[in-house]
Amino acid sequence: MRRLVLLTAMLLAVLAGDLFFAQPALAEGGSSNIVVQTIPGPTVAQKFTERAKSSWPWYLVRGSGMVAAAALVILLLSGIGQVTGYTFRFLEPLTAWASHRALGITFGVAALVHIFSLLFDHFVAFNIWQLLVPWLSTHKPVTIFGVHLGSLYVALGVLSFYLAALTIIVSLLWIEKKPRLWKITHLIAYVIIAFVFVHALFLGTDLAHGFWRWLWIVSGAGVAIAILHRLWRARTV
Numbered sequence: 001m002r003r004l005v006l007l008t009a010m011l012l013a014v015l016a017g018d019l020f021f022a023q024p025a026l027a028e029g030g031s032s033n034i035v036v037q038t039i040p041g042p043t044v045a046q047k048f049t050e051r052a053k054s055s056w057p058w059y060l061v062r063g064s065g066m067v068a069a070a071a072l073v074i075l076l077l078s079g080i081g082q083v084t085g086y087t088f089r090f091l092e093p094l095t096a097w098a099s100h101r102a103l104g105i106t107f108g109v110a111a112l113v114h115i116f117s118l119l120f121d122h123f124v125a126f127n128i129w130q131l132l133v134p135w136l137s138t139h140k141p142v143t144i145f146g147v148h149l150g151s152l153y154v155a156l157g158v159l160s161f162y163l164a165a166l167t168i169i170v171s172l173l174w175i176e177k178k179p180r181l182w183k184i185t186h187l188i189a190y191v192i193i194a195f196v197f198v199h200a201l202f203l204g205t206d207l208a209h210g211f212w213r214w215l216w217i218v219s220g221a222g223v224a225i226a227i228l229h230r231l232w233r234a235r236t237v
Contacts, residue, residue: 057120062205064117068110069200073219075103076193079186080230101171108168111161134158140203153202160195163188190227193220 078100081087087096118126130137134155142152170178170185197220200207207213 057117058123060117061114061121064110064114065200065204066206068107068114069196069204069216071103071107071110072193072196073223075100075107076189076223077226078103079189080226083230084233104168104171108164111164115157115161130154132158153199156195157199157203160192160199163192163195167192193223193227197223 078087078096082096082100091099115131118124118131119128124139126137126139130139135150135152137151137154139151139154142149167185167188170182174181197216201213201216201220204212204216207216
């Protein structure tokens, strides 16, 4: 086996030497060498660098959006799991609570980056007011049953950001001082996940088709089942 590996390595070394150190081929007549001319313009590395400089906001929007979506799904499932007791089968109560809190902060930061990185995106132009005020944007207008709903999918993203900010602020500041208010605002999480699901499904670049789209749909179905189980448990207990 070692001999075979050494023989293969020697053969590859010989081929590489032929490719890198071979003399320029002669023309068919054998009287002159082939002249290689340099085409003016940017190199491949320069093109890649320029593309990276112009495209980084788009990648940042995609990456932060995916992080926010994943954090929200896990956040909601872990929260329901704490109420029903399933989470404590895998984590200790203190660890589960700390993880849930960290997931909420992660979701909030990722959503904030997702929104404001759109200001630097050159592919889809947004201004600050279109990112902060629902339905000011004209990106991908929606018409359902003949009713014009404007940029519904963008508006759902803006609304979910405000609702998430309210939930996170109440959770961080008033969980002990106003526990009733904390419980009420936590019910908003069900609205947030619905808004984010539709927003990502119809605007997400990676969710347009294929594996990621089906994974998002399955994740949404799983969250919906967990919510129904939570509501049923609250009614019967």
